[in-house]
Amino acid sequence: MSRWVLALAIMLVYLGIAFLFGVLAGRGRSAWSVSEFAVANRELGLLLMWFLMGGTVFSAFAFLGGPGWAYSRGAASFYILAYSALGMLPWYLIGPKAARLGRQRGYFTMGDFLRDRYGSTLLGVIVGLVAVLAFIQYLTLQIKGMAYVFEVLTEGHIPFWAGALLAYGIVVAYVSTSGVRGAAWSDVFQGLLMLLVAWGMGLYLVFSLHGGPGPMFQAIDAARPGFLRLGGPGSTMSPMAYSTAILVSVLGFIMWPHLFMKSFTTSEQRIKQTVLAYPLFAIFLVPVLFIGFAGVLNVPADALENPDQVLPYLLTNLLPVSGWLFGLIGAGTLAAAMSSADAITHGAAVELTRDVILPLAPALTEREQVWIMRAAVVVIGAAAYWLAIFGAAGLVQLLLGAYGSIVQFAPLIYGGLYWPRATRAGALSGLVAGVLVNSYFQLVQPVTPLDINPGILGLLANVALFVAVSWVTRPASTEVGEAFLQA
Amino acid sequence: MDEKALDAKVADEQAPHGLERRFAFFSLALLVLLIFPVFAVANRVQPMILGLPFALAWIVFWVGVEFVGVILFYWAEYGRRREA
Numbered sequence: 130m131s132r133w134v135l136a137l138a139i140m141l142v143y144l145g146i147a148f149l150f151g152v153l154a155g156r157g158r159s160a161w162s163v164s165e166f167a168v169a170n171r172e173l174g175l176l177l178m179w180f181l182m183g184g185t186v187f188s189a190f191a192f193l194g195g196p197g198w199a200y201s202r203g204a205a206s207f208y209i210l211a212y213s214a215l216g217m218l219p220w221y222l223i224g225p226k227a228a229r230l231g232r233q234r235g236y237f238t239m240g241d242f243l244r245d246r247y248g249s250t251l252l253g254v255i256v257g258l259v260a261v262l263a264f265i266q267y268l269t270l271q272i273k274g275m276a277y278v279f280e281v282l283t284e285g286h287i288p289f290w291a292g293a294l295l296a297y298g299i300v301v302a303y304v305s306t307s308g309v310r311g312a313a314w315s316d317v318f319q320g321l322l323m324l325l326v327a328w329g330m331g332l333y334l335v336f337s338l339h340g341g342p343g344p345m346f347q348a349i350d351a352a353r354p355g356f357l358r359l360g361g362p363g364s365t366m367s368p369m370a371y372s373t374a375i376l377v378s379v380l381g382f383i384m385w386p387h388l389f390m391k392s393f394t395t396s397e398q399r400i401k402q403t404v405l406a407y408p409l410f411a412i413f414l415v416p417v418l419f420i421g422f423a424g425v426l427n428v429p430a431d432a433l434e435n436p437d438q439v440l441p442y443l444l445t446n447l448l449p450v451s452g453w454l455f456g457l458i459g460a461g462t463l464a465a466a467m468s469s470a471d472a473i474t475h476g477a478a479v480e481l482t483r484d485v486i487l488p489l490a491p492a493l494t495e496r497e498q499v500w501i502m503r504a505a506v507v508v509i510g511a512a513a514y515w516l517a518i519f520g521a522a523g524l525v526q527l528l529l530g531a532y533g534s535i536v537q538f539a540p541l542i543y544g545g546l547y548w549p550r551a552t553r554a555g556a557l558s559g560l561v562a563g564v565l566v567n568s569y570f571q572l573v574q575p576v577t578p579l580d581i582n583p584g585i586l587g588l589l590a591n592v593a594l595f596v597a598v599s600w601v602t603r604p605a606s607t608e609v610g611e612a613f614l615q616a
Numbered sequence: 617m618d619e620k621a622l623d624a625k626v627a628d629e630q631a632p633h634g635l636e637r638r639f640a641f642f643s644l645a646l647l648v649l650l651i652f653p654v655f656a657v658a659n660r661v662q663p664m665i666l667g668l669p670f671a672l673a674w675i676v677f678w679v680g681v682e683f684v685g686v687i688l689f690y691w692a693e694y695g696r697r698r699e700a
Contacts, residue, residue: 204669207675210672214679215682218686219643368656371652
């Protein structure tokens with residue numbers, strides 16, 4: 130059997146198992162309950178929660194982007210470890226509060242939460258729209274990752290469009306049938322596979338090319354002085370850019386609506402247990418960076434069109450030629466991309482239905498809502514697929530702006546929970562200002578003052594307006610603000 | 617369960633505010649250790665530790681501290697209670 134056929138066969142076996150896990154997860158559950166589809170009746174256990182959160186966060190980025198950063202930017206890639214270790218900590222405090230409020234007041238999404246707190250349907254709709262656009266951007270990255278893996282590892286026999294259609298089609302199928310429970314169960318399988326492959330690959334590459342991490346880093350430091358430090362000659366990132374990038378990720382991490390809404394899927398104790406187990410995921414990322422560092426001295430910069438190709442390059446040029454290896458690595462990378470794509474597709478469908486469609490058509494029955502959520506999974510899936518394969522230059526800017534704007538939800542959430550004086554007018558003006566400032570520095574003016582991350586500049590404008598406008602306006606009801614503070 | 621008992625149960629589930637404040641402090645301390653200016657003390661390659669550049673070993677070490685720390689917080693809150 131030729132190499133690509135064996136690789137393809139292994140990837141297909143993987144896809145079959147992931148599909149079974151996802152579809153079977155929803156069996157015997159109520160098919161027409163919004164609560165089951167959106168938040169699994171708030172009853173997910175620890176193992177499922179941990180893999181659902183971990184699998185979601187470690188996307189195709191872990192296999193393609195992470196090594197790409199290490200390869201091209203050196204020490205700057207350490208920021209990935211720092212923010213993944215810290216990003217989940219705020220959830221220990223705000224997750225249980227959100228979970229209690231969600232149970233008492235019946236929330237399924239972040240929009241539900243904000244709409245109720247600030248008494249503003251408009252705010253919910255804005256948050257829903259920004260989130261859906263950001264999700265589509267996130268999804269196109271995952272879909273491109275899946276397609277790329279298929280194309281490279283089958284040596285071009287499976288074209289770009291077909292690989293994406295196959296892998297992502299499976300995600301859409303199990304999410305639309307089994308809801309969040311399908312995503313969680315397939316993430317357990319995908320997460321385990323992805324971790325095994327990452328560790329195997331990272332350690333194997335480091336030892337076979339350099340004889341261990343010590344000699345590898347010594348050699349890199351000797352050949353590229355400054356590359357393994359931040360700031361100064363030879364470095365690729367300033368201390369300010371590094372620090373503010375970590376800060377914006379830590380503040381923004383749990384603001385991704387698909388993560389925030391997981392507060393409503395489980396108990397307070399489970400949320401704390403998930404946070405507790407989470408730093409381990411950051412440690413798991415170390416060998417992922419090794420993959421990229423192993424390429425620094427072995428892959429000439431002009432051999433790659435894009436640093437994200439460093440893993441496929443190492444694989445096809447420097448490793449023993451084996452269909453088994455190709456298949457396993459392909460499956461691991463697909464697992465990483467698909468375990469993110471499922472939770473995001475699910476989050477986007479629920480968010481669109483509850484926060485954008487329901488406020489415009491409040492008379493929908495529960496059964497109709499579930500139908501719309503399932504349909505939304507397919508529609509959003511198709512849109513993301515179409516964008517990933519064919520692209521659309523005008524839309525890309527809009528999607529990128531939304532993607533970078535997620536952190537701008539942070540003042541609204543924290544203010545809503547801890548500051549009863551926060552008002553609807555304050556929240557709306559802060560959010561709009563934050564999104565505009567962030568998008569300006571992200572898309573129009575890429576050079577920022579002092580090299581500060583655009584998200585932080587947006588937050589400064591956001592918080593200033595949020596606080597100032599809240600002070601000069603009156604909260605619609607002090608009762609709601611107090612209830613949130615006490616929750 | 618009548619309403620009062622339910623309220624009492626909800627109150628019982630909430631962490632004491634002192635613990636929450638200490639957790640916030642702990643998180644903030646970890647953040648400060650991993651960004652500049654404090655991170656400047658670790659921003660170097662030598663000495664290498666377990667084959668990792670010093671900066672990377674520094675991050676991995678504090679992630680380990682984080683892991684143990686969060687376990688202690690969890691234990692302080694739930695250790696004496698039965699699994700919910």
